[in-house]
Every structure is written in C-alpha cells, then in structure tokens.
Amino acid sequence: MKHMSAEHHVPTIDESTVECGTESLAPPYTPPPTPSYLDLCHSGELLHRVEALEALLERCTICPRDCLNNRIKDEIAACYSGRLPIVSSYTPHFGEEPPLVGTHGAGNIFFGNCNLRCVYCQNYQISQTHKAQIQNEVTHDRLARMMLELQGRGCHNINFVSPTHFAPQMARAILLAAQQGLRLPVVYNTNAYDSVEVLRLLDGIVDVYLPDLKYAENDAGYLYSKVKGYKDYARLALKEMYRQTGDELVFGADGLLKRGLVIRLLVLPNDIGGVRESLEWIRDELSPRVAISLMAQYYPTNVAGTNSRYVLLSRRLRESEWLRALSALDELGMAEGWMQEYDGAAYYYRPDFSDSSRPFKDIRDFE
Numbered sequence: 001m002k003h004m005s006a007e008h009h010v011p012t013i014d015e016s017t018v019e020c021g022t023e024s025l026a027p028p029y030t031p032p033p034t035p036s037y038l039d040l041c042h043s044g045e046l047l048h049r050v051e052a053l054e055a056l057l058e059r060c061t062i063c064p065r066d067c068l069n070n071r072i073k074d075e076i077a078a079c080y081s082g083r084l085p086i087v088s089s090y091t092p093h094f095g096e097e098p099p100l101v102g103t104h105g106a107g108n109i110f111f112g113n114c115n116l117r118c119v120y121c122q123n124y125q126i127s128q129t130h131k132a133q134i135q136n137e138v139t140h141d142r143l144a145r146m147m148l149e150l151q152g153r154g155c156h157n158i159n160f161v162s163p164t165h166f167a168p169q170m171a172r173a174i175l176l177a178a179q180q181g182l183r184l185p186v187v188y189n190t191n192a193y194d195s196v197e198v199l200r201l202l203d204g205i206v207d208v209y210l211p212d213l214k215y216a217e218n219d220a221g222y223l224y225s226k227v228k229g230y231k232d233y234a235r236l237a238l239k240e241m242y243r244q245t246g247d248e249l250v251f252g253a254d255g256l257l258k259r260g261l262v263i264r265l266l267v268l269p270n271d272i273g274g275v276r277e278s279l280e281w282i283r284d285e286l287s288p289r290v291a292i293s294l295m296a297q298y299y300p301t302n303v304a305g306t307n308s309r310y311v312l313l314s315r316r317l318r319e320s321e322w323l324r325a326l327s328a329l330d331e332l333g334m335a336e337g338w339m340q341e342y343d344g345a346a347y348y349y350r351p352d353f354s355d356s357s358r359p360f361k362d363i364r365d366f367e
C-alpha cells in the first residue's frame with residue numbers, strides 16, 4: 001500500500017480521437033486507453049442506457065430510498081433534486097488518490113445536494129443546502145461542456161463527486177460530451193448508497209468506481225447519515241461494482257488509473273465506521289486484492305462538532321486509532337491501494353465551497 005503523497009507520473013499525450021455521432025471538438029490531448037463508454041456510444045447502447053436511467057426518474061428509485069416521486073415533473077423528495085443536474089463546483093482537484101491526480105489534477109464535478117445526511121459531511125455547504133443549490137441547476141448540455149472544459153484544461157479524468165442522485169443526468173451528459181470529443185475516464189465517486197439496478201445500467205459507462213464504505217453497521221448509518229440499511233445496500237452496491245471491474249486496476253502508459261474499483265474507508269473516531277469489519281467483508285466477499293484507500297482526514301464539521309448527540313464524532317482522529325486501522329490492513333493482508341499521512345491530513349482536505357472555483361486548498365500548497 002502506497003502513501004497518498006506518492007510521486008506522480010507524467011502523462012503521455014495521445015492525439016488520437018474517435019468520432020462519435022457529431023463533430024469532434026478536438027481536445028488538446030486524449031490519454032489512452034479508450035474509455036468503454038465510447039464503444040457504447042458508437043453502438044447506440046449508451047442512448048438506450050440513458051433512456052432506461054431517465055425512466056427511473058418518473059417514480060424515483062434512483063437510490064435505495066425509493067422515494068417514488070416524479071422528478072421529470074420536478075417533484076422533489078429526500079434529495080431535493082429534480083429533473084436537471086445541480087453542479088456546485090467543477091475544477092481540477094489535487095486531493096484525490098495519486099493515480100487520479102497525476103500532474104494536472106482530477107477533473108472534479110461536485111454535484112449539489114445528496115441522498116445522505118451525514119452529520120460530519122465535509123461538503124455540507126453544497127450537500128445540505130438545497131434552497132441555495134437550486135441556483136446551481138444546469139442543463140445537460142452545460143454539464144457536458146464542463147466535462148469538455150476540464151479535459152481541455154488537461155485533467156486526467158472526470159471525477160463525479162456524489163453522483164448517485166444524478167446518475168441519469170450524469171449519463172445523459174456523458175453521451176453529449178462523448179459526441180463532442182470527451183475521451184477521459186469517468187470516475188464515480190460515491191457514498192455507495194446506490195441502487196444495484198442503476199449500477200447495472202452504468203456498466204461500461206463508468207470506468208473507475210470510487211465508493212466509500214462508511215459503516216459496518218446499519219445503526220451507525222441511521223444515526224450518523226440518516227438512512228436505513230446503509231451497510232446492507234452499500235455492500236450490495238460494492239458487489240455489483242466488483243462484478244463489473246474485478247480487483248484489477250488498469251493503468252495507462254502514463255501511470256494513471258483508467259479502470260477499476262478503489263474502496264475508500266474514512267477512519268472515524270471511536271471506531272464508528274467499523275473499519276476492521278468492513279475490511280474483513282471486502283477480503284472475504286470480494287477479494288483480498290481489492291484496492292483500499294484508507295483515509296485519515298476526518299475532522300468534526302457540520303453538526304458533528306456542535307450537537308451533543310454526536311459527541312463521539314466531536315474530535316479529530318487519534319494517532320492510536322489510525323495505527324489500529326493500519327494494523328487491521330496489515331493483519332488481514334490487504335496490500336493494494338493507498339493511505340493518507342496521519343499528520344496534516346485533516347488540513348489538506350478541508351474544502352470551502354464559498355469559493356466554488358477553488359473550494360480546496362491545493363494539496364501542493366502544503367508540500
């Protein structure tokens with residue numbers, strides 16, 4: 001397992017482009033290998049998938065909450081999200097795992113709102129402020145152009161952050177962007193409270209799955225993220241992601257990640273996440289070779305630092321707790337993936353979305 005500050009590789013430039021329906025915008029460079037959504041685009045399958053995903057919005061079952069509201073008519077429910085995507089910020093980002101960041105950054109697109117309500121959400125300024133976020137609604141075409149812009153700025157992938165509740169809108173925008181020259185791998189950076197039906201429809205559209213596995217107990221998910229059955233649904237979702245990708249990570253000649261599954265485990269104070277239990281489940285039910293991203297960046301934010309109900313989450317992680325998580329990885333033989341540094345992690349990754357063009361301090365500012 002490598003540290004998050006591992007050396008970055010310099011990407012090579014591949015000028016090849018693949019036409020897909022309409023005129024190409026000829027992006028400045030396109031890294032190999034070709035993302036699989038291009039094949040789906042050429043065959044017409046991508047359009048079928050988009051339409052099947054959009055049909056789920058009519059009685060919304062996009063995530064396991066199964067609200068059954070008609071989002072095509074902008075009826076909103078638990079995630080406060082209707083027909084159009086909401087984008088709170090899009091920017092090159094240097095705080096993800098090294099093979100996603102490279103030299104030019106991951107191309108992050110932060111969706112507004114969320115299907116969870118984590119009391120410690122570090123992105124609460126955009127995930128739990130739906131009255132403000134409605135101002136950030138964009139058309140599918142605008143979302144596609146954001147992706148092309150990030151590609152034009154040299155980002156190595158399109159990293160959709162909290163995409164679950166906007167999976168159909170994301171897929172529609174990928175179709176539009178692919179038709180106009182998008183060639184970057186698509187990363188699905190999710191809280192894992194995802195529907196298996198939706199994930200099956202995303203097979204071949206998403207190149208890299210980057211899910212959290214937040215808890216090993218449903219009760220913790222209910223208390224701290226306000227959803228029922230988090231552990232059960234997230235584990236089903238991870239099984240489906242694993243079915244699609246297996247445990248092999250595919251890297252390009254540039255050393256950057258092009259395809260695969262990386263499971264993020266954020267170590268919480270007082271072992272609220274049950275890291276060892278989750279690791280045991282991954283090892284036994286998926287594979288001991290699945291890549292793990294172990295994260296030390298927890299700090300009390302949102303209501304975790306102020307509401308006494310969440311007192312167990314009201315402090316930073318202790319070094320002894322971090323070392324216990326590292327021992328669990330070691331003892332269980334989970335050697336693939338990355339880990340953050342304990343020192344400073346809580347500062348590197350603190351966003352402030354009041355500056356939507358640069359919500360994260362550049363991790364390189366600290367090096």
Ligand code: SF4
Pocket residue numbers: 060061062063064065066067068069076077078079080081115164165166
């Ligand atoms: S995506 Fe939103 S509206 Fe649809 S089921 Fe989930 S929380 Fe409910």
